[in-house]
Amino acid sequence: MLSIWRISWRNITTNNKKRFFITLLAIILGTSFVTAMLVADKTTKDVFDYYEQMYVANADYWVLSDEHSYSEEMISSIQNDSAVTGTLLALDKQAFFELESDHSLNERSVRITGVNDQNSPLLKLPVIEGSLDNKGIVITEAVANLLGKKVGDTVRFTNMGEAKVSAIVEYTQLLASPSNWERAESTSFRILAPLDMLREWTGQYNEISYMRFQTKGDGEELFHSLQQSFLGSSVFIQPVVADDLQSNDIGGIYTFFYIIAGLSIFISGFIVFNMIYTSVIERKKEFAIMKSLGYTQSAVSKLVLIEMILLALIGTAIGVPLGIWFGDMFIQALLSVFEFDMVYTLNWELPTLVAIIIGFLYPIVFSLFPIYNAGKTSLLFTLKMANERDGSTRLHILRAVVGVGLLCFVFIDHPVTYAAVLASVILLFPLLLIGLSKIFTPILKSFFNYPGIMATKNLFQQINRNANTAAILAIGISVILLLGAVVESAPQGYEKEIRSTYGGDMRVTSELSWSAEDITKLLSYPAVTDVKPLAEAAPITWETVNEGKRQFSVISVSEDGPSLFADLQEKDLYKALTQKSTVLLGDRAFEEWGGNIGQSIRMNSPSGEQSFEVIGVVKTSHHSGYVAFMDATNLSNEFGWTNSFDLLLTVNSKAIDSTRDQLWSDFGNHLSKVQTVEDEVESTTSAISGMNELILVMLLIIIGLASIGTANTLLMNTYERKFEIGTMRALGFTKQQIRNMILAEGLLIGLSGVIGGIATGIVLIYVTSKSELMEGFISFQFPISNIILAMIAGVTLSLCAAWISSKTASKLDIQSSLKEG
């Protein structure tokens, strides 16, 4: 006796092999796309977590100062405390590489961190070559390559001394350095040296910048007692928190790619729906016979459900491994775009499990309606079909009315507008297809002769299915165009945001707090028109509303100070901030915190644990919004951070380079960083520009996936029209004419999809550019290169998709096709 599984298997593999294959291909691609995103996202998070964990190592707390360094005596009691199991002393010092090649001071600037034990468990350094012998310096592989140094080679530092390279290590956050000279203009190199050596070079004997230590248990008691004992001094203690959100916003980028993955699932799901729905319609007679033989409604539905389960299983079995491979390639591309010199291990276990569940479920979810419909087949199905025809006219009118209604959402500035516009595109596409086919008839006639005209007529036979297919292509194109426009606009948006919130033209950071004399000297520079001090307390640990530990910076602001955030009520916010225990959060910090305005946020300030009322959330370019702002007076008096290591200069734009050189020359002994607003714009926008290429690849994949839908639809149309194609052949249509007819149908679907997609994309870009929710971040523009690619790829891939069906149609046996009638 045949099992129901075997019957279902035969149904999907015997009836329409090509259709089965194309549907399976769509499931495989959809599943692999989602798998790739899940694997890439998880792996990327793990990579950043790994590097963050490597940075914090086994340390539980660290003792820092709001001055550059402090006396080792301040922490001698901690070193002797029985609750402390390990300590690491570090001193940071700015220096310059002494190089044979010609590079500016700016490019040669290097921060040397002297540590008392390079092998400490509180410091994890993955050695590639050499050893951590506490005698020489430790550099990353990227720096070694750039400087052309090997283990044992000598590196010289201007006015300090020289040391041999004792170890070359993998990328680590502590030693994050530029990998090319271009990036070296705005980012300092970082290397590790023995503490004693650095002290000898600098004369800062007995001084440290910070101490890390590990405790038995959680060390909470010691932490609180030290917090109390450091009160009133420049020294303060912070728990060590692994939080890298201030230095990267890669999570936000994945939101972007998840939208595309969702789109691919939607397109694949639609292809599955189309296939199974047509299959059910074709087999109504078969179902009716089954029911007449005693099959129940649920038994018939079960038969179709099992067919879908089999397809989903095969699709998942192939799609998931393929997706893992895609994910690996995607991470490589992403890390290269963002110039991260990171080593990663693919984390596929959990994402694979999730992908298997998604890959298995979504084809079934998309086919639920046809499955139900199969079971509902009436024994008097012929009569029912006659009734359905009347109903479908009403359905067309309803579809158009609802479509127009949803399109009106473009006038509403709300996120739901996007969903409404996309839904309206699907609903209105039959009208668009009818209109476009009339417009294109003369063109098709000139290209394909009479088969071109027949193609336009044929499209009306299954107008909903053909329109849905074109609509899916249109939605794919429009969403990618929108995302592409966002990516293209983002540099301008970021630049606008950076320039309006940077607070000046140049930010100069020193190891020592800036004195009044320094400021006077700076104001004497002919190109410098203004100098404003900036106090940034970092690192400051804080708690989310769910009591998660996080870490960011708190920056001082005042009404007469530099403008560091953008808000319409900027003046009111400055005024409100003068109230005690108040703070403003950057948008990303606010999101991560999870609370509401008016609630309090707990922070470990240099003056101990404190709560601050969050009075607002603002947009700022500083640390990509993962930051807090506090009134300058409150930061000093209440928070306990008194020094300013940064100055914001307003500089004549023509004299930026000369000013930078002069700064290094005059303050080189304590200057640690000079960054211009242009540097900040460049470093923020360069990676985004690189994402354009990824977007183009995504566009091609989405159009390819939608074209699989076109191939599937045309194949179904061909099989349904066997009788008519047979008749045409009998009446004298050659095989070539049949092929041309199907190609013209594919071209029309593809062209409609592309035109509809471009039009919808432009509407979405316009809506986004005008949206107050985006705060002018995106400007209205035509993403010309993406539009051209969409047109070429859309038309070409649609023709390729049609070619499959045209081959099938031209090979149909005339006699058996005629019998279909």
Add this chain to the structure above:
Amino acid sequence: MIKVNNLKRDFLQGQQRTQVLKGIDLAIEEGEFVAIMGPSGSGKSTLLQLLAGLDVPTDGDIQINNKFLNKMNEKERTIFRRKKLGFVFQNYQLLSTLTVEENIAFPLHADGKLTNEKSKMINALIHSVGLEGLNHKRANLLSGGQQQRVAIARALVNNPTVLLADEPTGNLDRAMAEEILGLFLKFHRQNKQTIVMVTHDIFAAGFADRIILFRDGVIDKVISRKDSDYAKYLANFMA
């Protein structure tokens, strides 16, 4: 005009080879109206499909107007069919997306030429098959009889050398069948149209000049209107 020599057609059914036509020899003169009759499976429809170039023989020759159909390739047969042959099907085989006029014009469009002269001819044909005023009506909205009239007009639109008809009245009631057969007779008489019609119906066959009876893949009997026992034969058959 039509010459068939030693025509054979075999079909494979699984492992078994079935010979449907077992060496037919047949000649049909220009302007002749021939009906082919026989029980199901006797090979009459297969012969018609071979004459239309929709199928190729296993062996033997088919000549129409001195052209060997069996020596043509697939494309040549298709072009020959649309230029020289007209075909009327039992179930009309109209294209549902096209109007009456468009259905009739289809073979001309397929040939890439629709001159004003041809357009006038289409109108004349619509008139002659009695479908005036229905030019722009969708074919699938017509009655069975009207659809078959469209099919006849379509078959005649290219001035075919031969009109082939496969059970043209099979789906029609007697009155409608008589009207359709009347049309066949009209074109046969007015235009000297050669007609080869396959039918089960002796009433329909009675309109022909000659009746060819098939049995088990061979010609069993040929009766001509000129034969003295023609009327008697028909009467017996009907009885």
